[in-house]
Amino acid sequence: xxxxxxxxxxxxxxxxxxxxxxxxxxxxxxxxxxxxxxxxxxxxxxxxxxxxxxxxxxxxxxxxxxxxxxxxxxxxxxxxxxxxxxxxxxxxxxxxxxxxxxxxxxxxxxxxxxxxxxxxxxxxxxxxxxxxxxxxxxxxxxxxxxxxxxxxxxxxxxxxxxxxxxxxxxxxxxxxxxxxxxxxxxxxxxxxxxxxxxxxxxxxxxxxxxxxxxxxxxxxxxxxxxxxxxxxxxxxxxxxxxxxxx
Numbered sequence: 001x002x003x004x005x006x007x008x009x010x011x012x013x014x015x016x017x018x019x020x021x022x023x024x025x026x027x028x029x030x031x032x033x034x035x036x037x038x039x040x041x042x043x044x045x046x047x048x049x050x051x052x053x054x055x056x057x058x059x060x061x062x063x064x065x066x067x068x069x070x071x072x073x074x075x076x077x078x079x080x081x082x083x084x085x086x087x088x089x090x091x092x093x094x095x096x097x098x099x100x101x102x103x104x105x106x107x108x109x110x111x112x113x114x115x116x117x118x119x120x121x122x123x124x125x126x127x128x129x130x131x132x133x134x135x136x137x138x139x140x141x142x143x144x145x146x147x148x149x150x151x152x153x154x155x156x157x158x159x160x161x162x163x164x165x166x167x168x169x170x171x172x173x174x175x176x177x178x179x180x181x182x183x184x185x186x187x188x189x190x191x192x193x194x195x196x197x198x199x200x201x202x203x204x205x206x207x208x209x210x211x212x213x214x215x216x217x218x219x220x221x222x223x224x225x226x227x228x229x230x231x232x233x234x235x236x237x238x239x240x241x242x243x244x245x246x
Contacts, residue, residue: 001026001144001246003169003206004045005238007038010153010175010187010209011062016218017240019062020152020209022171026144029053029123033139033150033171038240039066042073049076053122056082057152058136059089068099071106078109079122083137087111128163130154131186138163146246149202152209155186156196164200169246172196173209174237177220178227187211190224194231204246205235 002025007018019036023045030046032039032054046052052075057063059082067090070078080090090111094101102109116137118126126140131154138151140163149164152173164170175187188196190207197205207224215221218239225237 001146001148003148003171003244003246005038005206005208005240005242006041006045007036007066008208008210008238008240008242009036009038009062009212009215010173011212013037014212014216016210016212016215016221019065019212021066022150022208024141024148026123031055031123031141033057034063034152035066036062036064037066040069040072041240046073046075051075051077051079051122054078054080055125055137055139055150056080056086057130057138057150058083058132058134059085060134060153063153064089064093067094070094070109071100071104073107075107075109077107078105080109080111081114082112083135084113084115086113126163128159130159131157133185140164140167148246149200151196153187155181156188156192160196161200164196164202167200167202169204169206170197170200170202171206171208171238174207174224174228175209175211175214177214178224180214190228190235191231194228194235197232197235202232203234205232206238207235208238210237 021038
């Protein structure tokens with residue numbers, strides 16, 4: 001299984017990266033996590049004739065703004081998966097006055113609404129609500145003998161731990177600076193992300209979704225990595241273009 005970080009910023013693009021998007025290449029499918037502006041880079045990696053599944057955590061603009069680039073791809077097929085309102089949201093966002101609508105994309109595409117819980121199709125995954133200013137799903141994927149958890153735009157919470165239990169890789173947001181917190185705008189800092197990895201007994205932790213207004217340089221991300229490693233040594237800060245095997 002291969003993980004490619006296509007976008008690692010939260011909020012807006014900077015010289016440090018594009019907004020959030022992560023690609024997972026499995027034996028039988030490609031999984032894309034969120035559709036920030038980083039998604040446009042997927043064409044450099046999606047080379048095999050396999051279906052593509054796009055999981056959206058929520059509908060804040062930095063997680064869906066890259067959807068307008070879908071028409072550039074040559075996917076075998078695409079299924080966009082997310083919470084109950086996803087069909088109406090995608091229809092509105094990809095309306096003809098803004099972009100190319102779903103039914104006019106150059107490949108088969110459908111939108112699927114899901115509820116919390118375990119799902120066996122199109123692959124084995126679990127979705128749970130996280131703690132954010134709006135409804136936000138975190139995901140746990142069990143595929144090819146590996147466990148990957150994806151928890152973005154969330155404060156520290158029980159569901160994030162549940163999704164990450166004994167994961168081979170926890171992909172966690174790190175929007176806040178070291179020790180910084182906010183009850184009104186829940187996100188995690190390096191220490192909380194590391195606590196999540198420890199509590200869930202995960203094997204590795206990837207920090208991503210760095211708030212672009214707070215993490216203005218790659219040096220800031222390095223500091224976050226160092227602070228998290230004090231609690232969970234097997235932590236690394238992701239960056240656009242980082243590719244790894246799990």
